[in-house]
Amino acid sequence: MIHIADFAHQILAQCKHPKIAIDMTAGNGYDTLFLSQIAQSVFAFDIQDLAIERTRQLLQVHQVQNVKVIKESHDLFDIYVNQEVDLVIYNLGYLPHSDKQTKTKANIVLQSLQKVLDFLRVGGIIAIVVYLHDREEDTRIGDYVSTLSSDFDVMKYSVLNKKDSPYIISIQRIKK
Numbered sequence: 537m538i539h540i541a542d543f544a545h546q547i548l549a550q551c552k553h554p555k556i557a558i559d560m561t562a563g564n565g566y567d568t569l570f571l572s573q574i575a576q577s578v579f580a581f582d583i584q585d586l587a588i589e590r591t592r593q594l595l596q597v598h599q600v601q602n603v604k605v606i607k608e609s610h611d612l613f614d615i616y617v618n619q620e621v622d623l624v625i626y627n628l629g630y631l632p633h634s635d636k637q638t639k640t641k642a643n644i645v646l647q648s649l650q651k652v653l654d655f656l657r658v659g660g661i662i663a664i665v666v667y668l669h670d671r672e673e674d675t676r677i678g679d680y681v682s683t684l685s686s687d688f689d690v691m692k693y694s695v696l697n698k699k700d701s702p703y704i705i706s707i708q709r710i711k712k
Contacts, residue, residue: 544663554622560610565591578603581610611647620657629667642673662707
């Protein structure tokens with residue numbers, strides 16, 4: 537079976553000629569590295585020193601030059617990004633192999649998501665990888681994206697026969 541993060545990458549790779557990409561939750565840097573290979577410029581956000589360090593190390597090993605790694609909450613991305621965005625990824629939950637008390641929170645994710653939708657260009661894609669660590673986060677995000685206008689196509693990809701499997705929400709802007 538395909539790994540959920542790899543499937544999120546396949547969804548994002550459908551965007552043609554991406555210029556600007558944002559990794560809202562840099563974590564270990566794998567999503568950031570992927571985005572750096574398909575987009576011209578990438579912004580990667582995380583609030584944890586360990587995540588920033590791991591992401592920078594991974595990018596250095598791969599000699600990546602087109603990424604700005606920023607220690608900041610993703611709901612404040614618009615301080616650093618002021619142009620249309622082609623690709624966005626969220627990997628919700630906590631940083632693997634670290635403090636499980638530090639994790640994404642529904643209200644912050646929703647604030648960030650509400651803002652980034654305004655920045656998303658036509659044809660742009662957002663992939664949200666939802667791990668079921670926090671049922672409130674899962675429910676609130678699902679409720680919000682299900683109310684988006686017809687300017688967006690919203691899809692949910694899940695494994696139906698495995699309880700509590702992570703899933704992906706993809707949002708593509710189809711018109712402005």
